[in-house]
Amino acid sequence: MELFFLVVLILLMVIALTSGFPVAFSLPGSAILAIGLAALCGWLFADDASAYFAEGGPIQWLSAGVTNFRSLYWDVERDTLIAIPLFIFMGIMLQRSKIAEDLLVAMAQLFGPVPGGLGISVVIVGALLAATTGIVGATVIAMGLISLPAMLRNNYSKSLACGTICASGTLGQIIPPSIVLIILADQLSSAADQASTMRKAEYKEATGEFAMPSAFDITSASAGDMFMGALIPGLMLVGLYILYILITALIRPKSAPPVPYDGKYDRQFIINVLLALVPPLGLILVVLGSIILGIATVNQAGAIGAVGAMIMGGYRLTGGQRNSYYPAVLAIGSTIAIGVVLSFYDINIKNIKNQSDITGIALAVVAVTGLLVAVIWSAWRAYKIENTLNEVMVETAKTTSMVFIILIGAAMLTSAFRGFGGEHLVKEFLTGLPGGFWTQFVVVMVVIFLLGFFLDFIEIAVVVVPIVAPILLADPGANITAVWLGVMIGLNIQTSFLTPPFGFALFYLRGVAPKIVKTLHIYKGAVVFIGLQLLALVIAGMFPIMVNYLPNRTHLTSETAPPPMNPRLQSCMEDYVFNIYDTEGDRLRASIDRVKAADISYLPKKQRESLAAGFDKASATFGLVENIRLAEQKLADYSPDYRPLHYQVRDLQEEIRDRNQLITDYERDFVRISREDKVDQVRLDNLQQKISEIKSEQAQLEAQVPAEWVSARKGYTDLSSAVKKAKSSYRNNVDGAYEAVTELRQVIDDAEALAALEPDLLGLEEVITEVTSKPMAKEAMDKIKAVESSLGSVASASAIKSKLSKARRALKKKPNTEKALKQLKQGLKVFANEVEWRRRAATELAPALAEYDDAIKHSIGLRLQKRLTIDQAEFVASCQSVHRDISLNF
Known part of the structure; x- marks a missing residue:
């Protein structure tokens, strides 16, 4: 009966989606109806509401739903999704303030005279907008309104023009920062945890050992890792698009003729191009660079992007006015000032020690105030001019709400799917396929590709991925990383925007294309680019290093990089x-x-x-x-x-x-x-x-x-x-x-620090001699303890400390100054010997040890270094980027 209700669940979802019912309500609605029907039938026919559930029952499903809801909104450790509204705001602000339009016009003027140059400019702009907006609809519509008429006017092939615009507009799905990658990272983090549990259980079952070596564990993925992993495949996709347009222009010149620029290539032209190109590029470098360098998390980078987009929108909306760039200049100057202050002062309000700290904090306050003024100034402009800020905020709220409601609905649907044993059936089906992991993987990719004909990327990411990802990640034979799987799914999902008949990018372009462009032209043009996307998918699948290298390198070179002693390295x-x-x-x-x-x-x-x-x-x-x-x-x-x-x-x-x-x-x-x-x-x-x-x-x-x-x-x-x-x-x-070697070098290096304590040690003799009462004994003990503390910071001074400790204890109850002096003298003798041999070793042995240390520290001594060098990190990152079969250990 569980299978019957599983079929009911799927049919309800399909009917709801195909009838045009909103996705945000189709997913949870199907789950609620199927769960309710199964519970009712169980209660009526078996006297048990849980009778027709493979796992648990309606109460357990409700508990799982509450847990999923809490994990989305109240789990402070799972804050990846906070980045979604920030990047959405950034994209819509750049589109509404016409930054994207300026970029398209400038690039078309720059590349137009090259054969196929207008198409190439559309691809490049699509990549730049993808890295700044990530909003497919906005990008396709903007390029369709601006570039399509220009391409048609200059006798470009209708199919080539439409395909180029649609494909370039979908680059926002794979080129970071991307909403798809953030959602996939969120889903894959949970999937990786499940896969890790499955792999540990398999290891225990196979070997009888309770603890699985950490080197065999699943490599999870954060949003930052997904961004880094998708960067090279995304750029490869851009390269394939440009290469195809160039080849088409050379083979069939009439399909993509050069477009001469009517104006002059003078100083004003260069200024216009730079003003259109540099700010978006700067924003890309700041947002992605801060993630790559480990300066900011994905959420912090999203906030930077949102603020940067608002500042850019502020000067673009007031274009032509004398004071247009004042807020932007103030923001840049304040940011530079903050960086300078941080480089010269330790800014910590809770740890103010001297006048220098107060000066640094005062300067930082002034710089931050300047930045706040610039942001508020830009926000006021966006609010007053054409009601831009209000419209952007409303659109951001709508899009974000849609994403989060779909996430909750999908979590409810997935819980119902598991409750009826669907996950077990999928696992049995996939693991039962001949050919192992790669057959499973190809089947999953084909299913996702076919679902792209009918479903949006969010539904695919939040419904399909939680079911199939744990199964694929747990396979020890392939031993893939979550980043690689996420990027592969992201590349595949990208085709959902292009695949006829329901590709959203095709609808976006159809809505703004002139009547001379037929729907068949759009479909025909999209097919070639779908092929290029599938080619990119195959290349990324065959060479996982393209995906895994950057996340590994970033991880190993960051401030929080694991030490070389880490077992996984x-x-x-x-x-x-x-x-x-x-x-x-x-x-x-x-x-x-x-x-x-x-x-x-x-x-x-x-x-x-x-x-x-x-x-x-x-x-x-x-x-x-x-x-x-x-x-x-x-x-x-x-x-x-x-x-x-x-x-x-x-x-x-x-x-x-x-x-x-x-x-x-x-x-x-x-x-x-x-x-x-x-x-x-x-x-x-x-x-x-x-x-x-x-x-x-x-x-x-x-x-x-x-x-x-x-x-x-x-x-x-x-x-x-x-x-x-x-x-x-x-x-x-x-x-x-x-x-x-390291221990002895530290001992020798501390020779002078030890020698500097001689006056303190010699002074203890007089302190002990003067002890005649318990209060004086306590005072002497405190002084001895202070010297012991000083010796604690000197390497290998425990023998001297031991003698002082015995001298101190001799004064504890019944002060015995004679015994204390005896221990002190023994300590002074040990001290003199220590200083003598250390000073001699500092002269005779230290240079040889230093030379020896330099010779072996990056080979024999590598495990005990604090961190890897850049060259070492690059080698290890490259090595770890290849998937290795570990199945024989299970």
């Missing part, structure tokens, strides 16, 4: 350092031999033995690397023959687990029915028979497990354990090798 970092060992091994060995020859006989026994052991470990590094490579080679040689058997048995075990679950469900139903007042013996007999049949199937499946499975699995796990052991030995070894 080890595999790629070892690839990096092993290359160094291969190419610079002789240099590293020579450095180790040179430092071994240094005289360390005068060092204390502990430091001497630690340093000598560190040198030996450094020498042993190369042999341990060879052990890793040998172990990895044995595993690689074993894996090809083992892999088919592994997949065969794991599939059988999955089917056995499914039947176990069925048996559990039937046994639960058996117990429930047997406890009813009127026991239905027929149903009990049927259930008993089904349980027997399933157990028989289960036994048959167990019999299909090859006899060699246990020994083959043991062979693989033994080899895998050997690799892990070899890597663990290597990592412990290099850590020990480098720790000895």
Whole structure:
């Protein structure tokens, strides 16, 4: 019966959507009706409202709906969606203030004389508007009103002109900042959590281990990651569009002839182009640059974009007036002033220490006040001139409300879909397809592409993605990242705006196109660009590094970058350092031999033995690397023959687990029915028979497990354990090798800091000698403790501290000045020895250790550095951008 109500749910949704009922109410309405009908039928025919639900019941569905509602609006940790109204405001403001129109005109004048130049200018402007607005309807309509008549006037092919405008207008879906990417990031963050839970459960089931290594976990995605991941594919799409127009112009010159500029290429022309081009480009660089550099979060960047768009709109709306640019100049000057103040002063109102801090805060207040004046001034202009601000705010509120209501409705629909077992059916269908992950992925992409004919991108993102994404992300064979999956879905969803007959971009253009342009021209022109989008989809799918590299690089070079010790970086970092060992091994060995020859006989026994052991470990590094490579080679040689058997048995075990679950469900139903007042013996007999049949199937499946499975699995796990052991030995070894050097260098560097404490130590003798009463003893103890505290900041001064601590305790209850003085003198003796050998080491050994440190810190000592260098981060980012099969570990 669950399947019946699942079909009812889908039919209700399809009927509501095709009848033109608003999407925001179709999704939750379908869910409410289907849930209510299932609960009513369960109550009427089975005396249980939850009887016809695969999971839970109407109460659980209601609880899930409340949880989803709260997660959208009250979960402070999930603030990604705040960026949506900010970017919507930015886009509508730029469109209403005619910044977009100026950009189109300027670019057409600039590129027009080139063959196909007018079409190329439309593509470039589409990309720029995508990066500043992200509003497809506004972009297509603006370019349709301005560029289409110009292209037709200059004898451009109607199909080419329409296709170029429609495709360029949809770039806002994939080029950041994009509302689609923000919504996908929000959906994929939840999907990644579910996938992580699924993968951990699979790992536990397969290995029996409770904790899965973090290196095997799912890589999630934030909105910033999605922006970075989509940037290169988006630019690639722009390049494909431009290349197609150029080739068309060369092969068929009459389809895209050059358009000569009637005016002069003089100073005024350059000024006009710069005024039209530089502000939007500057806004793009500020918004995206602040995210890439880690200066701002996506929400903060959205706020910057909204304010920037309002300032730009303020001077554009008053174009021609003498004071048009005053607010913009004031805003730029104030922003520069804020940056200068921050570079010279530590602005912290809660930590004012001196007059300099007060001066810095005063200057910052003046600069911020100037910026606020500029923003308020621009907002007042936008409010007074043509009621622009009010209209932009209303449109922003409408669009944002639509998005959020659809999100809530989709969450309700998804919960209902899961309640009727739809998610389990989808998982069974996808995992049952031959060909593994890639077959599943292609099927999902085809379904999304077909849904694009009928549904908007928001419905696809919030209905389909939560269902299929966890299944795809959890697959350890493909081991894809959430960013890559999101960008692939985003590229696919982009086609929903172009696919006939319901592509929204086609309708937008049809609404503003002249009558000479037929609907068939628009459809025909869009088809080629759909093909280009699919080509971009294939390229991004074949080369995941295009998507994953920028997010990884940004993460590894940001202020919050993980240290090299992070477990998830080890595999790629070892690839990096092993290359160094291969190419610079002789240099590293020579450095180790040179430092071994240094005289360390005068060092204390502990430091001497630690340093000598560190040198030996450094020498042993190369042999341990060879052990890793040998172990990895044995595993690689074993894996090809083992892999088919592994997949065969794991599939059988999955089917056995499914039947176990069925048996559990039937046994639960058996117990429930047997406890009813009127026991239905027929149903009990049927259930008993089904349980027997399933157990028989289960036994048959167990019999299909090859006899060699246990020994083959043991062979693989033994080899895998050997690799892990070899890597663990290597990592412990290099850590020990480098720790000895860094610790001793710190001790030597603190020689003068230790020597500077000599007067304080010598002064304690007089303090202790004068103790004649308990109050004086307490005062002496405080002074000794103060010196102990000073010694605490000096590396490896614990021996001296220990003697002082014993001297202090001798004065605690019954003051024993003789014992305290004895401990102090021993401490002074240790102090003198420490200062002596440290000063000697600072002269004789420190230069050799510094040279040795420089030689090994980016290879043997890399794990213990605070952060990766730029070159190292780039290598690791590139390495991590490739998806690696980890399925044999499961």
